Amino acid sequence: MKAVIRIDQTEILRRYKPINSQTHKGIQGHALLIGGSYGKIGAMSLSSKACLKTGCGLVTVFIPRCGYKIVQTANPEVMVLTDVSVKYITRIAFNFVPQAIGIGPGIGQDIETHTALHRFIKTNKIPLVIDADALNILSQNQQWLTFLPEKTILTPHQKELERLIGKWETVAEKIEKTIIFSKQNNLVIVMKGAPTFIIDGETIFENTTGNAALATAGTGDVLTGMITSLLAQSYEPIDAAILGVYLHGLTADIALPETGYQSFIASDIIERIGKAYLSLGK
Secondary structure: OOOEEEEOHHHHHHHOOOOOOOOOHHHOOEEEEEOOOOOOOHHHHHHHHHHHHOOOOEEEEEEOHHHHHHHHHHOOOOEEEEOOOOOOOOOOOOOOOOOEEEEOOOOOOOHHHHHHHHHHHHHOOOOEEEOHHHHHHHHHOHHHHHHOOOOOEEOOOHHHHHHHHOOOOOHHHHHHHHHHHHHHHOOEEEEOOOOOEEEEOOEEEEEOOOOHHHOOOOHHHHHHHHHHHHHHOOOOHHHHHHHHHHHHHHHHHHHHHHHOOOOOOHHHHHHOHHHHHHHOOO
8 A cells, every 4th residue: 555644733734724813704715515405404504513613704505495494593603595495405506606615415315406416516616525415426427527626525434435436345455446536536535434544646644533433423514514614715625625634533532531432423523623723733
């Protein structure tokens, strides 16, 4: 296997950009998160709150109409746009230019959502993070990969990765196949797992934070929000992926003495993003 770069605090501090004391919300980035479906609006509530808490100045979500009151109530700081459809995403439309877009949390695989995703991917030029069922739809339509902006960030868990690259026998084979997939399509791949690896062409990064507490519903949605936030704050895609994964894992390390493994939930990540950032200044 090729040489692996460990993502530790030293590596993070080379990439981390402290906040300018003169900044304001208009220059802290505007992120758009697209997703949600009936019964899975919580994914967008988690993702959008994590996006804000990671430092993005403005966050807008695009969701089916069934989620409007839920997100507006859960996250009053987030702006909400709705699809014409009540239960699913059917036609993605927005009237501003975000600095980054995250798509997929809770989006489902309704046939109209497939069509909406295809139309969006064919025309979008904005830096992009793709997760969850948006990845699963993409894996069924791999010819769409040619439409993605350079260095689009994909965040698959093990099963989603398998659908994209095919089966593997060993960790080395999995990483080699992911490298080939990354190079062929010019993508950054966040291979979620224990540990999480990030693949950027021939370069392999291994995260050093996180623990088994993260094996719970919604943690991937939170990660998508965090990475999209950093991308909107003008981090390069590889740096957004590396910093997002590191901070995400660090929140679980910070929480563990209080929560233990079993009672940690995705919202606990969001509550500790501030502490994770503060630890970078030590």
